[in-house]
Amino acid sequence: MLTRKILATVRQALSRQASVALIGPRQVGKTTLALQIGEEQNALYLDLEDIQERDKLINAAVFLSAYEDRLVILDEIHRVPDLFLTLRGLIDQGRRRGQRTGRFLLLGSASLDLMRQSGESLAGRISYIDMTPLSVLEVPAEAIENLWVRGGFPDGFLAPGEQQSLSWRKDLLRTYLERDVPMFGARIPAETLRRFWTMLAHNQGSLINASRLAAGLEVSSQTVSRYTDLLVDLLLVRRLQPYPVNVGKRLVKSPKVYIRDSGLLHALLNIADRNALLGHPVVGASWEGFVIENLINAAPAFTVPGFYRTSGGAEIDLLLELPGGERWAIEVKRSRAAKPARGFYEACEDLKPARRFVVHAGLERYPISEDVQAIGVRELADNLSRLEM
Template sequence: MIIHRAIEDTLKRQFGTFPIIALTGPRQAGKTTLLKDIFSQIPYVSLEDLDTRSFAREDPRGFLTTHSPPVIFDEVQHVPELFSYIQTKSDEERKTGQYILSGSQHFLLLDNISQSLAGRAGILHLLPFTMQEVEHLDTFPVRYEDLIYRGLYPRIWDIESLEPSIWYRSYIKTYLERDVRSIKEVTDLSQFHKFLKLCAGRTGQILNLSALANDTGITHNTARSWISVLETSFVVFLLKPYYKNFNKQITKSPKLYFYDAGLATSLLGIESPQQIITHPLKGALFETMIVSEFIKYQMNTQRSDVGFYLRDKTGHEIDYLAKQAGGDSIAVEIKAGKTVSSDYFENLRYWDGMTQEGIGKNYVVYGGDQIQKRTEGSVLPWKKVSEVFK
């Protein structure tokens, strides 16, 4: 069964705007399925195939003549030499919708685009499913602990009997051996795996590179480099602090999040949803799941909203602050509790009084199932998180 993706309209629009589209994202996010579905009339060529890859490397001109546009080239990062030839061909044609390039190695793909395809390529990122994309399925869970454990990678939703913990272990092994092994900044895979697990234990927390480096047994510079590796391969992202119009008491370090809470859960050694209920990182995992939904929304729609968090030295924090193009703000507090409390609005009240520009819409996204309209803002259940941007 094909599950329609929220990025589809954006992808079609970009295809009609640019001569080249680059679709990147983490391994197993559904890029190939998406492209074959919405561009079913366009020839598909995978450079994962060794014979095809050899042809492209040895005779790029002949390869592009054989596969004339419009055409989809998947796993194109395997043949970086091809980009300059694609640039030349697209310039000759001078029309939109010529090449769709897809690859899971964001760092290689963007590096080559910046050199050869600048100004010619529309760049999109496909992440795992959003909640909204799968909420209509019979298998969509009632409890958020089940969704955190399961995660939102498409493969797990394709096969109902697939045990998430088993799939994630295989996914991590493949990621380390196929993606990370080729990166010059990583020379010790076992130590990088330890680093990855330690990052999972810090999801939803302010990033302290020095502590992370010490715990892993690496230098501060290596830790910084490895965080960049995880960012560019769509494993983690950093949420920047917002400190405009505030004093020195505002925290200025980013927060670390995993794109998929299920992956973080696996790295933490959690083997069932029941373990999440009493786990000390339950709140951080819930926050990770919700914040990642906001990031997916921005990527899927290509909106110009910019997301931040806001925290002062005394611990008052807004979990997510979206600055919209028109200047308005959306402030979101994220609470794993399943019963609404007036305390949930405490930080929203605090920052509403502190900021000179004011906070526009206030929301509390929590672990329960009720929608409430309060004077201080709206309360949304976790399943309705997409309502924040409507």
Template sequence: MIDRADLQNRLHQLLKSFRAVELVGPRQVGKTTLARDFVSTESPNYFDLENAASRRRLAEPMAALADLDGLVVIDEVQHMPELCEVLRVLIDRPSHIHRKGQYLLLGSASPSVMHKTESLLGRAVTLEVTGFNLNEVGADSDAANRLWLRGGFPDAFLEASDSVSATWRDAAMQRFLYSDLPQLGMNVPAPQMLRFWQMLAHTHGQIWNSAPLARSLGISETTVRRYLDHLTQTFMVRQLAPWYEDLGKRQVKAPKLYLRDSGLLHALMGVHSLPQLLAHPVCGASWEGFALEQVLRIARPDSAWYWATHAGARLDLLMLKGAQRIGVEFQRADAPKVTQSMRIAQRDLKLDALYVVYPGQHRYRMADGVEAVPLWAVLPGPAA
């Protein structure tokens, strides 16, 4: 088993302060395992809405939930969107009434999709659960390469061989397309969505352009955008928003797209081994997306963006944390270089720090305000 103590501690801290916590993320990333550390599945306070017995218990949700004390877990809450209204009433009970119950809600899509018409905005805090990260699996080269190739889904990462892991990921994508999306009301023909997903894999790390995808699929750009939103709302795709401000320059204003799990990216492209990946044209873009996800998961910035101008200047990642602006470039090279584009970004965006993340071993100063950082050094407490 992989120790996920940081994730457990974060959830524990949120439960100290909030009446309701929404634990969201793709299926099979470990949400249920995490919840079981807090409430046993045998407890009357545990409801699994993929279980018929739990659904029967919640046939009259107000009666079932109103008198429950302690932490109440509702797994796969998207199957009963009407529960949100009941939970809102329970959470908002006046302070002079004994407020029984605290709620941990597990879902496989963004809260806006799970709850549809009703919202727990202002009443619940959201914690996203992703697959394994470097902090959890270890930063040695074997573990890092395994995580890059197989992705962070626990079962895919822990399988006995790369070929079995690839089989697991292929099956997981089929379940997602044929079962999960329809259950969420995202009614797209599975073969069509698979083709779109495969096309996105070939544009991984690029700026979004709906026109060529729409032409290739024979559908409208509006429909293509809807497909993209489906994959974004179910945590399969990251749309990294562009940063733009009044700099006197024409700046790119379309999002940049990444498939969030590198293992699914490789499965979509038919890449099943590390030697195959290292020789593949997608290798550089794949590593950039993998490294970006690791940095975001471990650094947990207040917000994250990319920046690009029509003149060619760009910055892979701009993180805002408090009053600080931190720039990150990703270079899969033994000896990363300071580029003119980085200098422009450093000056125009008034960066407090600029890091070049690369797959090497040593951390060192490259230039004034620019530091080369091995991917492992983004872990908490890096070497100076």
């Protein structure tokens, strides 16, 4: 049983806000965490994927009013989008009676979709919390390589064998393609989206070239953008934007795209285990995406992530602008002999970041030069997470 670091964040949010939305991909562990909180607080749990549970909310105001003294957990809230206005009324009624916190815990599988539905109706009454797959801070240090290979979805990570883990991840991909995507209203053939998703996997960490992807799928560039938007909304793909800065040089302006979970990336490419991964051309890009995702998720709230690249070859894999404006420059290397390329030093001369790191595959920390440190992903993620304390 792994303890999720976000558990304390959810408890704290419920103690200060009337409603909390816990948002993350399907099977990331939202329900398990919510049920744990529910046991602590004698909560009412409703799974809105169950038609019988949804029927209880035909007259939602009357039904939920009977539980005004208890936390109510509403799972898969996007199934009943009209419910948000009712929740607003119940929260406002409770506030007039002095009940201001801990009314509703809402679970959703698509961030932007959920925010569009609840943004206006629950403004000032809701906190949003992103729940990611397991991170390097939630598994033992000796399990980091396994986390990289299998990804952070708990059932895939904890599977008894490599083949069982791969099969579980492929089943999850199929669920998204055949069930979840149509549920969110996108009329995309499952096989077309699978091909597109696999093309993104082969281009892990590359600049988005919509025209080339469109030609491969025999669709328009606008359609490729729509497919990408959908996978971003479902929290499965990250678009890492170029860092906006005026340095008087010609900058790359296209975003880079990453499959957010390394385990899903490997399932899309049919990579079964560590040995197969180490011999695959995607190994470097896979490690880069794994490190970037863990560091972004560990960084303080309101950190601005990006990358920096000029036409002349100056490049920083990940640039974090922390709250307050301090910049950290991060180069990612799979090799334990962490030596940054010349372009990293040139980029640092352009941007003058306060901290400069090269993340390698080991656990050791040592200086590379006077102002550049080699460091493991776990230690750097821990350093970033402590900035919030």
